[in-house]
Amino acid sequence: MRATLFITCLVDQFFPEVGEAMVGVLSRLGVELEFPEEQTCCGQPAFNGGFRREAARVARHFISVFEGKECIVAPSGSCTSMVKHFYPELFRDQPRWRERAEALSSRIHEFSEFLVRVLGVEDVGARYALPGGAAGSTRVAYHDSCHLLRELGISEEPRRLIRSVQGVELVDLSRSPACCGFGGIFSVKYPHISGAILQEKIEAIRESGAEVVVANDMGCLMHIAGGLSRQGIPLKAMHLAELLNGA
Amino acid sequence: MEVRTDQFYRSAGKALQDQRLQRALHNATSRFLGQREAAFAELPNGELLRVKAREIKEETCRRLEEHLDRLERSVSQAGGVVFRARDGEEACRYILELALRHGVKRVVKSKSMTSEEIGLNEALERAGIEPVETDLGEYIVQLAGEKPSHIMVPAIHKSKEEVAELFAERLGAERSTEIARLTRIARATLREKFLTAGMGISGANFAVAETGTVTVLENEGNARLCTTLPPIHVALVGMEKVIPTLEDLPVFLKLLPRSATGQKISSYVSLITGPRREAEADGPGEFHLVLLDNGRSRLLQDPYLREALYCLKCGACLNVCPVYQKVGGHAYGWVYPGPIGSVLTPHFVGLRQARDLPCASTLCGACREVCPVQIDIPGLLLRLRGDLAGGKRQPSPSLPPGRGFRTTFGWPEATDLLAPWGAAPWGERVLMALWAAIMRSPNRYRLTSRWVSWLQRPWVREGKIRRLPSPLSGWTQNRDFPAVARRPFRERWKELSAGEQGGGRAREQRGGGAEGRRSRGVPQSPSPPAFQLPGSENRAEEGMGEGKSSLIQQLERELGRVGGKLHRVRSSEEACLCLRELAQSYQVKRVVRWNEAPPLEAVEIDRAFEGLEIEVIPGSGEAPERLAGAEMGLTGAEYALADTGTLVLVAREGQGRAVSLLPWVHVAWLAADRVLPGLEDLFARVGDARLAAASSCLTFITGPSRTADIELTLTIGVHGPGELHLILIEFGRT
Ligand code: SF4
Numbered sequence: 001m002r003a004t005l006f007i008t009c010l011v012d013q014f015f016p017e018v019g020e021a022m023v024g025v026l027s028r029l030g031v032e033l034e035f036p037e038e039q040t041c042c043g044q045p046a047f048n049g050g051f052r053r054e055a056a057r058v059a060r061h062f063i064s065v066f067e068g069k070e071c072i073v074a075p076s077g078s079c080t081s082m083v084k085h086f087y088p089e090l091f092r093d094q095p096r097w098r099e100r101a102e103a104l105s106s107r108i109h110e111f112s113e114f115l116v117r118v119l120g121v122e123d124v125g126a127r128y129a130l131p132g133g134a135a136g137s138t139r140v141a142y143h144d145s146c147h148l149l150r151e152l153g154i155s156e157e158p159r160r161l162i163r164s165v166q167g168v169e170l171v172d173l174s175r176s177p178a179c180c181g182f183g184g185i186f187s188v189k190y191p192h193i194s195g196a197i198l199q200e201k202i203e204a205i206r207e208s209g210a211e212v213v214v215a216n217d218m219g220c221l222m223h224i225a226g227g228l229s230r231q232g233i234p235l236k237a238m239h240l241a242e243l244l245n246g247a
Numbered sequence: 248m249e250v251r252t253d254q255f256y257r258s259a260g261k262a263l264q265d266q267r268l269q270r271a272l273h274n275a276t277s278r279f280l281g282q283r284e285a286a287f288a289e290l291p292n293g294e295l296l297r298v299k300a301r302e303i304k305e306e307t308c309r310r311l312e313e314h315l316d317r318l319e320r321s322v323s324q325a326g327g328v329v330f331r332a333r334d335g336e337e338a339c340r341y342i343l344e345l346a347l348r349h350g351v352k353r354v355v356k357s358k359s360m361t362s363e364e365i366g367l368n369e370a371l372e373r374a375g376i377e378p379v380e381t382d383l384g385e386y387i388v389q390l391a392g393e394k395p396s397h398i399m400v401p402a403i404h405k406s407k408e409e410v411a412e413l414f415a416e417r418l419g420a421e422r423s424t425e426i427a428r429l430t431r432i433a434r435a436t437l438r439e440k441f442l443t444a445g446m447g448i449s450g451a452n453f454a455v456a457e458t459g460t461v462t463v464l465e466n467e468g469n470a471r472l473c474t475t476l477p478p479i480h481v482a483l484v485g486m487e488k489v490i491p492t493l494e495d496l497p498v499f500l501k502l503l504p505r506s507a508t509g510q511k512i513s514s515y516v517s518l519i520t521g522p523r524r525e526a527e528a529d530g531p532g533e534f535h536l537v538l539l540d541n542g543r544s545r546l547l548q549d550p551y552l553r554e555a556l557y558c559l560k561c562g563a564c565l566n567v568c569p570v571y572q573k574v575g576g577h578a579y580g581w582v583y584p585g586p587i588g589s590v591l592t593p594h595f596v597g598l599r600q601a602r603d604l605p606c607a608s609t610l611c612g613a614c615r616e617v618c619p620v621q622i623d624i625p626g627l628l629l630r631l632r633g634d635l636a637g638g639k640r641q642p643s644p645s646l647p648p649g650r651g652f653r654t655t656f657g658w659p660e661a662t663d664l665l666a667p668w669g670a671a672p673w674g675e676r677v678l679m680a681l682w683a684a685i686m687r688s689p690n691r692y693r694l695t696s697r698w699v700s701w702l703q704r705p706w707v708r709e710g711k712i713r714r715l716p717s718p719l720s721g722w723t724q725n726r727d728f729p730a731v732a733r734r735p736f737r738e739r740w741k742e743l744s745a746g747e748q749g750g751g752r753a754r755e756q757r758g759g760g761a762e763g764r765r766s767r768g769v770p771q772s773p774s775p776p777a778f779q780l781p782g783s784e785n786r787a788e789e790g791m792g793e794g795k796s797s798l799i800q801q802l803e804r805e806l807g808r809v810g811g812k813l814h815r816v817r818s819s820e821e822a823c824l825c826l827r828e829l830a831q832s833y834q835v836k837r838v839v840r841w842n843e844a845p846p847l848e849a850v851e852i853d854r855a856f857e858g859l860e861i862e863v864i865p866g867s868g869e870a871p872e873r874l875a876g877a878e879m880g881l882t883g884a885e886y887a888l889a890d891t892g893t894l895v896l897v898a899r900e901g902q903g904r905a906v907s908l909l910p911w912v913h914v915a916w917l918a919a920d921r922v923l924p925g926l927e928d929l930f931a932r933v934g935d936a937r938l939a940a941a942s943s944c945l946t947f948i949t950g951p952s953r954t955a956d957i958e959l960t961l962t963i964g965v966h967g968p969g970e971l972h973l974i975l976i977e978f979g980r981t
Contacts, residue, residue: 011736012736013732014730015732016732019739020736020739050635051675052636054683057686058686146609146610179569193570196263225729226727227725229727230713
């Protein structure tokens with residue numbers, strides 16, 4: 001199996017360890033990986049801001065980089081849905097580009113979707129060890145990222161993957177499908193609202209008794225971790241790939 | 248209504264600080280969401296119904312003019328008057344002139360967002376006419392001189408203490424924080440208004456083109472009073488509310504209440520066709536339908552935004568919206584709040600004026616998921632953001648000429664240059680252009696990354712930044728920001744690919760190779776549920792026999808669920824006995840009955856009360872004041888619906904509308920062979936379209952009158968009856 005990595009700009013620039021973890025997990029499963037170095041961003045920030053022209057510029061770059069790749073894997077639900085669903089919409093009036101965009105739609109996969117639906121793997125053989133090698137299991141809560149859940153329809157796959165990690169207990173997170181309040185530029189334009197929504201999420205996580213919160217999108221995680229850190233709450237927020245890599 | 252959409256940021260901030268409001272919002276939205284979910288879980292084919300509803304709306308809007316013409320003809324045939332108002336001003340003027348012509352001093356109104364949209368109350372007041380909002384929540388809000396904050400519960404932001412204070416001050420009522428008492432105070436005060444108003448104004452949820460029937464859904468009974476007691480009824484209806492035929496109605500009657508409050512059906516559904524017919528016992532002598540455009544036909548021309556017109560105003564998208572849950576309705580600054588408000592409001596007040604709204608969303612998509620007509624709200628918000636950013640779609644057909652946001656060349660107006668970045672498309676535009684230039688070139692991307700990771704140094708502590716400069720300063724108000732990694736992934740890749748791909752780094756593994764770890768069988772997506780067409784659910788057989796008795800059991804159960812009571816009897820004599828006992832148990836002094844209420848004869852009914860000190864008066868020809876003085880109203884019914892516990896009443900000669908509405912106790916009876924499984928069966932009955940057209944009013948009654956307008960506390964008997972009994976006569980049952 002060969003796959004092409006799309007390491008989203010957020011992961012590339014801020015969380016390279018997530019990319020590394022993804023490489024670790026996939027290559028241990030025998031997936032041969034490549035990483036086209038000309039890749040940058042999918043264009044989502046501009047698209048969500050309504051800047052379609054700018055988004056299209058970046059999207060064209062993305063398409064020319066990834067065109068012809070058989071199978072693309074990305075550590076983000078929202079970037080995947082950007083390429084999968086919104087590229088064809090973005091190029092609705094440009095038939096040639098639209099065609100090229102549509103050719104990519106079926107070939108890009110979000111990380112957990114790739115593992116479960118493409119590779120057919122639900123147990124990657126990972127173990128989560130407590131610091132210092134102490135015995136016992138770690139309680140993990142899973143937060144449904146909005147685009148992963150509602151644009152791509154993925155909610156069971158990550159949960160199955162988490163459950164099969166040794167030393168991990170998946171706990172219920174109340175209102176898990178509720179948005180964490182990130183929303184890209186929304187989080188900067190309306191920090192007070194964004195923060196208030198985040199507060200609900202943080203409270204739900206705390207109530208769940210989890211020690212680790214896992215999601216599949218660094219946007220949400222950056223937001224949640226930023227809030228946890230500001231409030232000095234000793235809770236870990238991590239990407240699924242990190243957990244599966246035995247972080 | 249005053250437009251304050253430009254103050255969204257600040258109003259939202261205020262709402263966030265208001266602890267009581269936060270609690271109220273939390274309670275209301277989570278309650279409604281939970282009830283909605285439970286209601287849909289119980290509904291087979293819920294998804295299919297949504298598809299169906301969407302199709303009807305799409306189809307109708309495609310040929311809207313045709314349907315409107317048909318509606319107009321049908322209403323006129325029924326004896327009503329139709330006025331097509333191009334804008335709010337025309338609509339207000341028409342209603343005002345009508346009121347002045349008839350010397351109307353007081354108008355009673357039932358909940359209508361359309362009337363808020365056109366500022367009807369203000370127009371009436373200016374002309375010296377008193378508009379009285381009669382929905383309990385709206386009444387509270389009006390007394391307080393405020394505006395509604397939620398589609399379903401307008402006074403969600405008021406505590407019972409505040410309401411008590413308000414009633415004491417404005418109505419001189421005794422001070423009580425008991426919600427049932429407060430509700431009774433409102434009932435008494437508003438009763439008086441209903442009985443003395445010269446005109447009733449209602450909105451409508453649907454207007455059926457085929458028959459000219461306007462349909463009003465409600466729980467309190469105030470809309471029934473508004474459309475029954477005053478001599479003139481005006482229905483103010485947005486033109487998008489038209490649906491083609493009566494048979495389209497059940498889909499919406501099922502979806503709307505479930506989406507709004509999680510009820511299977513609203514307590515009262517009124518199907519009003521024209522004014523009172525000559526022979527009928529009561530009802531308004533004049534019926535006017537004001538069909539409002541006010542920019543709707545312009546919205547209809549917009550190929551993307553037109554779907555916003557499919558909205559049923561159920562409020563589900565508000566309840567599920569993470570932003571609405573936090574900021575409430577007032578922050579949105581105009582009539583229509585929440586996600587759908589953010590789509591509609593820019594259209595009505597101008598995109599420039601409302602430009603904060605399309606951005607006030609995380610695009611989480613929860614609204615689209617719950618919308619009964621599947622409106623792609625996030626997609627529409629994106630469209631509007633595109634219009635704001637000045638994409639290719641110029642000029643946008645949805646922008647009112649002259650009031651829009653001129654961005655053909657992305658050229659800002661002078662104020663944009665001065666405004667802070669958060670509100671300035673100009674600054675945003677420059678940043679975005681810069682961003683795109685960087686992102687489309689791997690070299691520039693690499694360079695920028697290096698540059699930023701160097702520049703950020705003075706601010707980084709332990710890998711985090713606690714304060715970012717503008718324009719990103721908003722983030723660090725309440726969250727830490729991660730530092731740009733010293734070495735991005737792309738730099739690490741080379742080593743990674745050398746190490747990992749060669750299988751160099753040994754890691755602990757469980758099981759065999761990738762093959763061995765494969766789960767048994769690729770997980771299959773669950774097979775889709777077998778679809779059934781709505782209306783083809785298994786139905787119990789009609790007629791007597793086992794099917795019938797399970798139907799009756801279902802009716803009994805459902806009626807009980809909504810707070811009514813079923814009494815099963817075997818003959819007219821038993822029915823009368825039951826009647827007598829009920830009257831005694833409520834210790835009534837005066838009952839009012841339909842003049843004719845088959846299968847019971849009038850003399851039989853009157854004899855039921857023999858020997859008791861109870862005055863029995865026939866309903867027809869009585870003044871409403873006298874009816875209102877009766878404690879118990881006795882009526883027959885046309886049908887009962889088992890799956891919702893609903894009674895269907897038809898206004899006819901000798902069968903007044905007010906008898907089932909004004910007294911505190913409503914007792915109805917029905918022969919058992921008139922029990923139908925559900926709504927579709929009712930609408931599928933041949934001749935029901937004619938039935939609707941022949942009578943001025945069909946009423947579906949499901950349980951007693953109810954409200955949850957004060958602190959979401961369910962209170963029974965706000966405007967209509969507080970008690971409902973159905974005597975089911977099973978002739979021949981042994
Ligand atoms: S947009 Fe949909 S969910 Fe929102 S109020 Fe309208 S019909 Fe209901």
